[in-house]
Amino acid sequence: MTAALAERPTAPAPLPGDPRRAMLALARVEAVRLPRHPAVIAGLLLFAAPEIYRWLTGQANRFPVLQDEDWSTQFLALLVLGGGVLIAANLAALRADRHATTGLYDTLVLTPPWRTGAFLLAVLPFAVLVAALIAVRIALLALLPGAAGRPDPAELAVHPAVVLLFGAAGVLLARLVRTVIVAPLLLLAAAVAVYAAALPSLPGRVRWLLPVALEQPPMPVPVALASRPSGWHLAYVAGLIALVAMAALAAAGARGRRLVVAGAAALAVAAGAGAAQFRPVSDAVRDARVTAAERPAEMQGCRSIGAVTYCAFGDFRSWTGDWDTVVRGVLRGVPAEVAGRPLVVRQRVSTEDRMVDGQVVTAEEQVAAAAEWQRIEPGAVTVGTRWGDGRSEMALAGLVAYRVVSGEAAPAHIPVCGARGVLVAWLAGQATPETAAGLRAVDATSWGGVPFGDMRFPVGFSVPDREMAAASALLRRPPGEVAATVARSWAELTAAGTSADRAGDLLGVAVPPLPPVEERTRCDG
Amino acid sequence: MRRMSVRVLPLLVLPAARATPWTAFLAAAGVGLAIVAVPAAFRVELGVDDLVGLLRAAAVCGALGLAFLLDDPAARTIATVPAPRPIRYAARAGVIIPAAVAWWAVILAVTGAGAGAALPLGGVTVEAAALACVALAVGAVRLRSSDAGGIVAAPAVLVLVVAASRIPPDLALYVPPGDDRWAAAHDRWAVLLAAAVAVAVWAVREPTRRRPAITAGRR
Structure with missing residues (x-):
């Protein structure tokens, strides 16, 4: 019993x-x-x-x-x-x-x-x-x-x-x-x-x-240049889901041919799609990248507003009106005959990351890269594929201001000193509220000088703190009043040799004394 | 009576060590150690930012493991023993804290050995201690009404970590080393x-229910 x-x-x-x-x-x-x-x-x-x-x-x-x-x-x-x-x-x-x-x-x-x-x-x-x-x-x-x-x-x-x-x-x-x-x-x-x-x-x-x-791509790129194997990756994850689900059923005691077949199919999908992700980037994407880097005009549409022509990649065409607002803002501060000169703003992308940690770029390499960049279209102002963060607005305003003030193509991240530095920083800061906010944000986090232009592009420049202090003082005044003063002394302010002190005298602002020799910025430009 | 209870404390440490559910802590400590040891073993070149990131991930592992260390399935059966609840938890803490400190010292040693530059070890240790104490505190609060504190404390730690990394920059808790806000952020961690x-100290008191009507009657 x-x-x-x-x-x-x-x-x-x-x-x-x-x-x-x-x-x-x-x-x-x-x-x-x-x-x-x-x-x-x-x-x-x-x-x-x-x-x-x-x-x-x-x-x-x-x-x-x-x-x-x-x-x-x-x-x-x-x-x-x-x-x-x-x-x-x-x-x-x-x-x-x-x-x-x-x-x-x-x-x-x-x-x-x-x-x-x-x-x-x-x-x-x-x-x-x-x-x-x-x-x-x-x-x-x-x-x-x-x-x-x-x-x-x-x-x-x-x-x-x-x-x-x-x-x-x-x-x-x-x-x-x-x-x-x-x-x-x-x-x-x-x-x-x-x-x-x-x-x-x-x-x-x-x-x-x-x-x-x-991933940490240097900047957004047009859809045609994107190289993420998204479809294969989704299939790979789907295979993993099925595989994990089958494993759970098997661990719970499920047995049978159907489970084995389903598990094998899931494994095949995961392995196949996982391997397919490693296929080299397609020729179409590679060609598009070369075209975008060397002949961007072929992939872009242009739109002229007044004397300014804006060329954007197809995906980014909706931004040209907002670029124009910033460019108009800069040109408002310069004499009418200068503002009426033709200007081209071209969107560019750089798919190679120039900001890799530990990578040292010499001044010669920097100049060579900038020359190569400008060779595509000398004189065009570069605008990137980011917008709306204040810094991008400020970078475009700065590059436009540099082009208008100096008449030269953008330099290779060199300091812009003297009267030109003061004038360029003021023009960029007064253009729109967004450029002013971007300038304040960059000024708060930079040391020695304020950089204009995306560091991921080979072109750009910086304005040393001394010139920046004078420009900040100008930005606190009514823009119309400053613009009138600027228009009166335009020729002298935009001359390469005019010093910051002279700009201070002309514009009626105090320029801080020169810092000790070891803290001075080398002004080659 | 109280003095006698305190004198009982050293006698409780060894049994407390035996009764502690170590599996979860050892698993978490192992994962934490692996997170810092794998890059060190393969000699991956990492900057201060990345090393601090690894230490932070290891600290989260440690906190997850600690979350389970106060769990005691037999807690209800020993509620009547003469040693009061705070003493029993003090005995647990006397086991847990040295183990956690020893583990963290190993983590710091492994990470520090592979670092080229000086790491802000003090600050990261404050972060790790705060996370660990949050895990223990949430576990202890949960144990007032239940037998299992870890299943609430561990997700709570994860939620805290993700929330801490997503709060607006002016109140940031996780700031990169060398940032201006480092000192202020670590004041917040200390708080x-x-x-x-x-x-945690409040939560280890005996969870007795007050019955005002009866007490008043007896008076």
């Missing part, structure tokens, strides 16, 4: 009910619980709140480049949305273990593989929610009058895909290790790996084997 | 540390 009681019942009776329907019912319940988990709510808040705050306080950039906006939030989505789901899905799948109720579940219709399937399915609705969130965000950005370019659907789809991957990973971890610490550690390790893979010192394409490939 | 310690 005792022996009969102690004997474990073999071969349980066939389970009544349809496990598929029970799985869907459980998935529905878990799908409702998942977005209500504090970790997921915190993730959604951390994702959305800073962006909403930036828009409400007016700090957001109203000139988004959509081909950068589509992937630049992927790392954040991995960290907060993927992280929240990873922890919540892991805790949900471990709930029975944490509450020591695993034994009770043996009496229910669902066997562990079906239960695991339900936990995996429960992540899907939240991924749809994330997809909707991302779609709404990019649609709102695209509706802005200053939006440039177009988003890549595959890059956008990586956001919900990462959420699915991390949700599935949370379920898999719960089936492998019955401790809750593993999920947060995996998240941290993934975040460190993605961040580390973005370091420029690491070989370029390893990052594409991670769920999110973080 | 966070002090607040976490205060909350």
